[in-house]
Amino acid sequence: MKKILCFVITATLLLTSTTTAFAKQNHGGEQYKYQTTNHHNQSFKASKLEFKINSTPVIKYGKMKLPIKPITQGMGATVTFDKATATLTVVKGSITIVINFKNETVTVNGVADANTGIFKAKNSKKMTVLIKYIANALGVRTTCDKDKVIVEVPGLDLPTNVTVTPVSSSAISNTLNSSTLYMTASANIKPGQATGGKAELYVGSKLVAVDNVITATDSAIQFTTSDETPTNAELQAAVPTGGLVTVKLYNASNNSVTSSVANPTLKVDYVAPTITGITSAIYNVAENKFYLSVTGAGAVGDIVDVTRISLYDAVLAKTYQLTNTTGTGSNGVVTNASSLVINIGAVDKLGLADFGNTSAVLTLSVGSLLTDAAGNTSPSFTTTLTIPVIIIK
Secondary structure (H helix, E strand, O other): OOOOOOOOOOOOOOOOOOOOOEEEEOOOOOEEEEOOOOOEOOOEOOEEEEEEHHHOOEEEEOOEEEEOHHHHHHOOOEEEEEOOOOEEEEEEOOEEEEEEOOOOEEEEOOEEOOOOOOOOOOHHHHHHHHHHHHHHHOOOEEEEOOOEEEEEEOOEOOOEEEEEEEEEOOOEOOEEOOOEEEEEEEEEOOOOOOOOOEEEEEEOOEEEEEEOOOOOOOOEEEEEOOOOOOOHHHHHHHOOOOEEEEEEEEOOOOOEEEOOOOOOEEEEOOOOOOOOEEEEEEEEOOOOEEEEEEEOOOOOOOEEOHHHEEEEEOOOOEEEEOOOOOOOOOEEEEEEOOEEEEEOOHHHHHHOOOOOOOOEEEEEOOEOOEEOOOOOEOOOEOOOEEEEEEEEO
16 A cells, blocks of 8 residues: 555643553552553443542642543553643544643644633633543543532444455445455444544555544544545555454553454455457357367356357358346356356257257357456456367257
8 A cells, every 4th residue: 555554642641640541549548550451351440539639730820720640540641741831732543632722722632612611611610621621632530629520431342344345347235356446444433532642554464544533532443544646556465365354442551452343354355357269169069068178268167148149040140149047047157277168058058959950159259258256357358269169869
């Protein structure tokens, strides 16, 4: 792919040295830290973390006050404060909140928010309003009073309903072929659990796409291998082989879970069937079969497009084209590199009933004759071929 996907984590904290994602109380009521872990195929249950305001560093500007630990340890964000400009910056995954206390402005991911309520709150409510605004922007619930802040750490459920969609002129479900330009994929998630996190799409063990932006309201994640000018060659480099498709979901604290139920299996086959010519044809009426001797046929089992084959009887001055209607039409396959066998269906048998009392000619129309199970087609014949047919009755 032309697009390079990357994920950068910033871990700068002010007034605290910890870079862990959560805090937990011990029996003395104080906070102690523990490292986050990856459970992969296990979901995380929601939990509540309590922070005493008198035991956490605090950022102050005028009447504004922000306890640090509920933001860094409880919400899994980083906090920086520039005293010279009175600017507070909170970062969690893909979400960046910038609050300028001096100018009384707020932006979230660069977009101004004039309805925060932070600067109009009563002095006694400024801390609560500030914490709740940050928590809401980060997709976290909080409860505040003058002595403590309780942060509700959201759970993290496994992604569900993983789907893959090939984009191709001859698309087949869960299959990439030589005409596929790119693929998209999606999965369902619970809103608010992975706010500021990311999601990764895997085919087998290979990472093929990333969704780097997950907001608090997202109920689904989306992937694409397209760089807006996709080609099959790029897709082959990005997804060279097939396998089980899974989605790995991260929250902003870098915990992760991986989809494990009803994951689709992606088939990958970029090799097109081949055939260079037809040298002879036999129609065995008793067996209801056409036997075609060919050159350069591809894999055994490749499917013959029988609708490109017709017979002409000069005595009858009549042409009949084979059909492929399921149950009544004909079908054919490659049996080896030099042979195709076509089974004549009931409708076609009736259509050919009067043919061949003297002679007949098989005509192969312009176009592709063979298709494989992945939807790849053989190179097209650019001119009509005519081959005498031996009819055995």
